[in-house]
Amino acid sequence: xxxxxxxxxxxxxxxxxxxxxxxxxxxxxxxxxxxxxxxxxxxxxxxxxxxxxxxxxxxxxxxxxxxxxxxxxxxxxxxxxxxxxxxxxxxxxxxxxxxxxxxxxxxxxxxxxxxxxxxxxxxxxxxxxxxxxxxxxxxxxxxxxxxxxxxxxxxxxxxxxxxxxxxxxxxxxxxxxxxxxxxxxxxxxxxxxxxxxxxxxxxxxxxxxxxxxxxxxxxxxxxxxxxxxxxxxxxxxxxxxxxxxxxxxxxxxxxxxxxxxxxxxxxxxxxxxxxxxxxxxxxxxxxxxxxxxxxxxxxxxxxxxxxxxxxxxxxxxxxxxxxxxxxxxxxxxxxxxxxxxxxxxxxxxxxxxxxxxxxxxxxxxxxxxxxxxxxxxxxxxxxxxxxxxxxxxxxxxxxxxxxxxxxxxxxxxxxxxxxxxxxxxxxxxx
Amino acid sequence: xxxxxxxxxxxxxxxxxxxxxxxxxxxxxxxxxxxxxxxxxxxxxxxxxxxxxxxxxxxxxxxxxxxxxxxxxxxxxxxxxxxxxxxxxxxxxxxxxxxxxxxxxxxxxxxxxxxxxxxxxxxxxxxxxxxxxxxxxxxxxxxxxxxxxxxxxxxxxxxxxxxxxxxxxxxxxxxxxxxxxxxxxxxxxxxxxxxxxxxxxxxxxxxxxxxxxxxxxxxxxxxxxxxxxxxxxxxxxxx
Numbered sequence: 006x007x008x009x010x011x012x013x014x015x016x017x018x019x020x021x022x023x024x025x026x027x028x029x030x031x032x033x034x035x036x037x038x039x040x041x042x043x044x045x046x047x048x049x050x051x052x053x054x055x056x057x058x059x060x061x062x063x064x065x066x067x068x069x070x071x072x073x074x075x076x077x078x079x080x081x082x083x084x085x086x087x088x089x090x091x092x093x094x095x096x097x098x099x100x101x102x103x104x105x106x107x108x109x110x111x112x113x114x115x116x117x118x119x120x121x122x123x124x125x126x127x128x129x130x131x132x133x134x135x136x137x138x139x140x141x142x143x144x145x146x147x148x149x150x151x152x153x154x155x156x157x158x159x160x161x162x163x164x165x166x167x168x169x170x171x172x173x174x175x176x177x178x179x180x181x182x183x184x185x186x187x188x189x190x191x192x193x194x195x196x197x198x199x200x201x202x203x204x205x206x207x208x209x210x211x212x213x214x215x216x217x218x219x220x221x222x223x224x225x226x227x228x229x230x231x232x233x234x235x236x237x238x239x240x241x242x243x244x245x246x247x248x249x250x251x252x253x254x255x256x257x258x259x260x261x262x263x264x265x266x267x268x269x270x271x272x273x274x275x276x277x278x279x280x281x282x283x284x285x286x287x288x289x290x291x292x293x294x295x296x297x298x299x300x301x302x303x304x305x306x307x308x309x310x311x312x313x314x315x316x317x318x319x320x321x322x323x324x325x326x327x328x329x330x331x332x333x334x335x336x337x338x339x340x341x342x343x344x345x346x347x348x349x350x351x352x353x354x355x356x357x358x359x360x361x362x363x364x365x366x367x368x369x370x371x372x373x374x375x376x377x378x379x380x381x382x383x384x385x386x387x388x389x390x391x392x393x394x395x396x397x398x399x400x401x402x403x404x405x406x407x408x409x410x411x412x413x414x415x416x417x418x419x420x421x422x423x424x425x426x427x428x429x430x431x432x433x434x435x
Numbered sequence: 436x437x438x439x440x441x442x443x444x445x446x447x448x449x450x451x452x453x454x455x456x457x458x459x460x461x462x463x464x465x466x467x468x469x470x471x472x473x474x475x476x477x478x479x480x481x482x483x484x485x486x487x488x489x490x491x492x493x494x495x496x497x498x499x500x501x502x503x504x505x506x507x508x509x510x511x512x513x514x515x516x517x518x519x520x521x522x523x524x525x526x527x528x529x530x531x532x533x534x535x536x537x538x539x540x541x542x543x544x545x546x547x548x549x550x551x552x553x554x555x556x557x558x559x560x561x562x563x564x565x566x567x568x569x570x571x572x573x574x575x576x577x578x579x580x581x582x583x584x585x586x587x588x589x590x591x592x593x594x595x596x597x598x599x600x601x602x603x604x605x606x607x608x609x610x611x612x613x614x615x616x617x618x619x620x621x622x623x624x625x626x627x628x629x630x631x632x633x634x635x636x637x638x639x640x641x642x643x644x645x646x647x648x649x650x651x652x653x654x655x656x657x658x659x660x661x662x663x664x665x666x667x668x669x670x671x672x673x674x
Contacts, residue, residue, distance in 0.1 A: 023472035027465065028668050032661035035585060037577050038506045052579050061580065074656035083582040106478060113499035114665045115672035117476050273473035323479035347480060
């Protein structure tokens with residue numbers, strides 16, 4: 006094992022050292038109370054998924070290279086070099102983590118395993134062993150930002166097509182999807198794909214909001230990849246736009262990690278306070294319904310409906326009640342999953358895992374807990390405001406024969422809106 | 436016996452406390468001087484005010500209600516162990532000075548039975564906790580997670596508690612004798628009372644102190660620092 010690799014990787018650890026990280030590495034008692042909190046460990050009983058074990062891989066390097074006692078008697082802590090063997094283990098334990106932070110919720114010291122693993126990802130990337138797919142997706146997003154003129158016309162064409170659909174559905178030729186609108190109140194940041202643009206456009210137009218849309222998507226594979234510089238560059242694309250357009254707030258579409266990147270991480274990465282608010286589209290829709298800015302049919306969905314809290318929206322984002330209020334406003338038979346809110350189980354699809362095909366089997370296996378939870382509610386529709394959760398629950402729907410429909414909250418709201426241009430004007434699906 | 440007691444119960448005590456205080460001071464300095472992450476690592480729901488956060492931190496640290504929900508057995512043993520340990524620390528203050536009020540309230544016989552009952556129960560509960568953890572780490576899924584540090588600490592604690600329990604249940608020394616010895620150490624004029632050397636407790640005290648000295652020396656370099664670090668880590672939870 007090369008000494009340069011050791012010094013490079015311990016250098017990364019040194020650079021990433023923060024007070025929280027140091028404390029976490031010093032105080033974990035390996036009590037393993039976290040073991041029953043992790044859906045992956047519970048489903049597989051494989052120690053590499055036990056949160057304290059994942060963190061201990063980094064801790065072994067920390068002990069050997071960053072503490073006197075560990076330098077002196079590494080065996081006492083099983084101190085290790087960041088060699089290829091450790092990196093192999095680290096890769097599996099780290100990129101498998103969905104970042105749900107359920108282990109942190111139950112830890113007696115509130116140790117944030119995901120935070121420790123973010124350092125593990127930085128070390129893997131420095132060793133050239135970051136996950137390839139996530140890295141490529143991140144680079145593609147940065148490329149789009151750097152060479153935007155190449156993409157602009159295609160994106161604008163797509164936006165006009167969606168605008169036409171919206172006008173037809175609303176039977177309103179004045180409905181617009183404004184791009185680059187100076188001094189708009191809201192800059193809406195969607196995902197790539199019309200499914201996150203169309204319903205939002207209908208809602209904003211109906212509410213007569215002064216809004217504009219970003220041509221950049223909110224999804225951030227740099228964040229999942231674990232390269233925070235790339236993650237910042239990807240978020241900068243629309244954050245800079247928000248500053249340029251002088252908007253009052255940035256509204257993030259139904260996505261978990263994108264909301265957290267925009268709301269929590271971006272200010273910390275840039276060390277600058279945003280001159281605008283960041284809100285989730287759930288908060289905006291809830292406000293529109295409660296203020297009567299959009300009208301919805303309270304009986305739009307008569308079948309039982311349940312709601313899954315995406316980890317980054319709920320436990321890590323603090324949005325628990327708004328989506329429930331929205332669903333209850335359009336579906337009289339609302340049934341919560343058990344457990345829910347901050348104690349909810351991760352569906353298994355977070356952390357970019359749906360893009361890592363080599364982990365597919367484990368991902369599906371780890372989702373069985375969620376599948377059972379869904380099954381016992383007897384719900385026919387599950388609403389969830391996160392693309393990764395939806396993809397994972399779609400997969401579980403198939404593998405576990407749940408017979409359930411998976412919907413975004415936006416889609417449900419639009420279905421519950423009496424739109425003039427809709428073929429059967431009154432309402433929605435059953 | 437006198438040499439053994441001099442090494443473990445005089446010199447060892449000085450070294451143990453010096454390393455513990457110096458080492459812990461150094462550890463806390465290291466924590467404090469490492470820049471905090473600008474990223475807020477809190478999770479929801481969280482209190483809105485500083486006072487709310489502070490009280491939540493105390494509750495999370497002393498009661499760990501979330502851990503109780505997910506691992507009730509482990510939590511029960513841990514809770515019992517930690518509170519027995521706290522009781523034992525308070526009980527040991529008796530060798531520094533006589534308690535206020537209590538002797539007048541209970542009388543000499545009352546004091547004796549309080550010490551026997553409370554001290555005895557606490558000593559046994561600590562032992563039960565340690566044996567549970569040793570078993571858990573040796574036979575459970577935690578075996579592969581455990582490192583030598585975990586066993587070393589449990590071995591040291593086992594030694595301390597076994598010897599302490601021996602003094603409590605078998606020993607025949609009066610509190611006054613311990614107080615003379617311990618106060619002489621505090622006054623930096625160490626002496627070992629003759630009753631101690633001649634009693635059936637000398638060896639167990641010496642060994643109790645040997646394990647205690649080693650425990651104190653190792654404390655700042657081990658995961659035991661959770662005793663201090665748990666507070667700020669739990670505060671981060673609601674930032």
